[in-house]
Amino acid sequence: MTEFIPAGSRFVDLPSPFAMKRGGALHGARMAYETWGELNADGDNAILILTGLSPDAHAASNAGNPEPGWWEAMLGPGKPIDTDRWFVLCVNTLGSCKGSTGPASIDPATGTPYRLRFPDLSVEDCAVAAAHVLRSLGLERLACVIGNSMGGMVALSFLQQFPGIAHAHINISGAARALPFSIAIRSLQREAIRLDPNWNNGEYSDEAYPEAGMRMARKLGVITYRSALEWDGRFGRVRLDSDRRIGEDPFGLEFEVESYLEGHARRFVRRFDPNCYLYLSRSMDWFDLGESCHGTCEAGLAKLRVNRALAIGVHTDILFPLQQQQEIADGLLAGGTDARCLQLPSPQGHDAFLVDIARFGPAVRDFLDAL
């Protein structure tokens, strides 16, 4: 039961109690965030970054933490999100285990971790919590809100719940609602964790830890975050050297792609809390911008008040397919936003925004430069 809080994290207290959309409330909850650049005198150069399921708020190196961040190539002086011009804020998602309050955090009512006593978490709660961070920092308005993957869902909810709070929006490989293929994948990931006897209804310890379930969930994640096209070129049918095979297991790792998945899984399983994973995963399944406003997804998008928007997606994304970014752009356009969808030929699938900076960098830079 551990939280993984980057050095240099800063914190904002949420109002206490902090009511949750589906019932229950948090007491004494907090949000972790980091910043880059300086807010200008007019207070009109702020950008908020909302992350995918697992990243922390350390998007890039900064004074508080010189380690490279998960979007190091995108964010900094002279980079596509140019911190010489913009004041950039990245928040760790509510419900995470990387500084913001989540199921791995201590419940002040009991002095023990929440585990499954954490209230239902929704994307809408994540958006409200992010808005509280802005308020605490005295930010009334954003030049742009950028959301990646799950953060794209949070960003849409944020725009829905706080009309006019942002001048512009970049939605990267996001979606206005969860569709059944991605629900099926996430449901199976959660089942893998829950089936691990060590999960023990969320009452695991570092010693009896649902490592096998987390490994399965992460491998399935990585399979759906990348693309067959990328892997054909990257791995083909290359075998492992015999000394990299594991033991005498007759069904053990044999192909390079299997070793790649194993490596990804090993790096992840002890660095992300399983209960937090379950809560964040399920919040995505529940998300539908239309349901949130008792209408269709299209109507929900058309009601958002934002002046300019760019949705970016890639052809090889099977988890948040390109049609979903097109839907976002079309819906915003129908509501009067100057919106468009940029379809990139990146081979890396859903994760392309993390690695294909050659394509995503200029797209983000050009949009921000024109603001």
Add this chain to the structure above:
Amino acid sequence: MTEFIPAGSRFVDLPSPFAMKRGGALHGARMAYETWGELNADGDNAILILTGLSPDAHAASNAGNPEPGWWEAMLGPGKPIDTDRWFVLCVNTLGSCKGSTGPASIDPATGTPYRLRFPDLSVEDCAVAAAHVLRSLGLERLACVIGNSMGGMVALSFLQQFPGIAHAHINISGAARALPFSIAIRSLQREAIRLDPNWNNGEYSDEAYPEAGMRMARKLGVITYRSALEWDGRFGRVRLDSDRRIGEDPFGLEFEVESYLEGHARRFVRRFDPNCYLYLSRSMDWFDLGESCHGTCEAGLAKLRVNRALAIGVHTDILFPLQQQQEIADGLLAGGTDARCLQLPSPQGHDAFLVDIARFGPAVRDFLDAL
């Protein structure tokens, strides 16, 4: 440890010993098959059907078994594979648990099931075993060999190992080699089974059975056999009625798509032997027609001696993507076969050949009619 042998199955003994490609041999092994229609006097109207991973030889109802088969709409009098004209033979794959000898069968040397003592199974072995069935029935030549999915791999190996044995070939949603995305999926399915403590290195019983692992493997299978496009229309974001939810599990089934996967898994887990699943699954990862002839895949295809061929694939197949059927057609064409690839817009993904008879039926009928 059970075999699931359809009523009316017929059997052919394999030569004993039956040497396996990767080492070891089977003793007293047999193959299950079924037939439809009559062999004509010239013996030139025989069609062989090679199946996907899990089906038995009961492709359609016949005199021995009036129950509908897994390809009932495709095979019979007046149907696309017209048994008024063709003598049709379907074999259960070597290594399966549905009549042909596999890991669930009794090893005559010990009087107990082979389990993991079954020798390594390769696609090439499956092809040789199928050829023995033909020989035993006195068939020297086929009008056509049809292979679906894994059966498409077996068919290519069959054509490679028995040059000139078939006049024509239909390869449906098959592949000339396994690529890393499908290897990753199958590797994860096998890991789910092997991680189930009840798998017990293959030494499970009906009482202590790796049900959870099989359920995970099957759900992942179904996710990759169908398509996101189909599910968007079929399930959308429909919830289960509250009385169809399971218990009080806070992470239990909620969406219709989750219930669909659960139903598929429940029907499967006790109807297919887990060790057989592992062996058949791994044989696909190993398959590469090029490696089999110490060359490239393209060269392997170009060397096949078959006069006419049709590869059929669908745009929504993520497991055996359309490029792989195009590769088969291109490779055969390069070797002088009158071959083409038919790309169908079926929404059902890899499984389309089982359900989209409206598209697959005419395609198969037209090709066979012209022979």
